[in-house]
Amino acid sequence: MKYFLFLLTILAALAACTQPGPRSLPILGERDVVNGDTIYPTIPDFSFVDQDSQVVTNATFKDKIYMVDFFFIHCPTICPKVKANGLRIYQKYKNDNRLAILSHSIDVKNDTVAALKRHAEKLGIGKPGWYLVTGDHDAIYSIADDYFSVAIENPDAPGGFDHSGRIILVDKNRHVRSFCDGTDAADVDRFMQDIDILLAEEIGEK
Amino acid sequence: MPKTWFYNHEVTLSHPVIRANIFFNTFLLTAIIGLSACEPNTFQEGERLYKAQCANCHMDDGIGLSALIPPIAGSDYLPANRDILPCIIRYGLKDTIVVNGKTYAEIMPGVAKLTDVQITNLLNFINNSWGNQNGLYRLEEVQATLEECRLQVQRGER
Incomplete structure (x- = not known):
């Protein structure tokens, strides 16, 4: 009997280990409670222009999940690594129209639509799927904050801009659900698992 | 009865020639290990x-x-x-x-x-x-x- 109980306990423990169940991603950011309702931070309305001169707004990502990053073309530091990892994600999901990629240029002076177009071609990315956008200077810097991403102009930083290499994952309700360090391949692998979790949760399996 | 030298470890290890030999071999081994450790770090x-x-x-x-x-x-x-x-x-x-x-x-x-x-x-x-x-x-x-x-x-x- 003792042994039986012991065995049972071991089996139960093993079952608990091997059945993690579908992990759900938290909604990130500081939440408010108003009249008993929890208010989660949401991405505000935006309107930018992509490499094909098309307007990109929240409606572009309706019923999709999307990932976000901030970069500039002549970035001498982290951007190429973030882009290389972004390309890995793009390659994996490019035939899956439930996920889109939104990359904001923070160098509004130099990264014109034409420059973004050329950059997209050289990266080997095509639409649909990956939007490289520019727009109003203040709007871009302000929305970086909403995505919990750092982007500031700093003449002392290499290339003139200080920014984080974060890649952020947003659900179809405009909530930030996950992020990773875009320069760290292992962290990006973990992030891709989060993408799968969110795809399954939000939209259901293909 | 005289002690047979090769059975007496104390005598063997303290023999000057043997001692020099041990010292030299240890030096050689250390040098080889040291050098091989250097090589992948060129x-x-x-x-x-x-x-x-x-x-x-x-x-x-x-x-x-x-x-x-x-x-x-x-x-x-x-x-x-x-x-x-x-x-x-x-x-x-x-x-x-x-x-x-x-x-x-x-x-x-x-x-x-x-x-x-x-x-x-x-x-x-x-x-x-x-x-x-x-x-x-x-x-x-x-x-x-x-x-x-x-x-x-x-x-x-x-």
Whole structure:
């Protein structure tokens, strides 16, 4: 009997280990409670222009999940690594129209639509799927904050801009659900698992 | 009865010839271990500099990025341009170049702060990593090349 109980306990423990169940991603950011309702931070309305001169707004990502990053073309530091990892994600999901990629240029002076177009071609990315956008200077810097991403102009930083290499994952309700360090391949692998979790949760399996 | 010398360890180990021998063998072993430990680290400084100054664009494994940044691993540009590589590291590159048949036109910023010795270490790392076998640079060679570029830059030719 003792042994039986012991065995049972071991089996139960093993079952608990091997059945993690579908992990759900938290909604990130500081939440408010108003009249008993929890208010989660949401991405505000935006309107930018992509490499094909098309307007990109929240409606572009309706019923999709999307990932976000901030970069500039002549970035001498982290951007190429973030882009290389972004390309890995793009390659994996490019035939899956439930996920889109939104990359904001923070160098509004130099990264014109034409420059973004050329950059997209050289990266080997095509639409649909990956939007490289520019727009109003203040709007871009302000929305970086909403995505919990750092982007500031700093003449002392290499290339003139200080920014984080974060890649952020947003659900179809405009909530930030996950992020990773875009320069760290292992962290990006973990992030891709989060993408799968969110795809399954939000939209259901293909 | 006299003691047989080869059964007496105390005598054996304290014999001057044997002691010298043991000392010498230990020295030899230490030296061999020390040297073999050194060998895989020949390009340690170059590797460190590569990770700090180059890997952000050319990537940790030297593969570059799409049509934007050329590869260093398996690149035919390195052996073909051996003489100007030190200058490219220090002063950057504005020309359009062809690497393994592909054209690259982006500007590469130079790393002005690297010393002649650091550039030599860096060159030896990239020319002998990821399957590259492009031989070694000597400091004198790198210094002579860099001096030549410095004059070219002064004359506005570079």
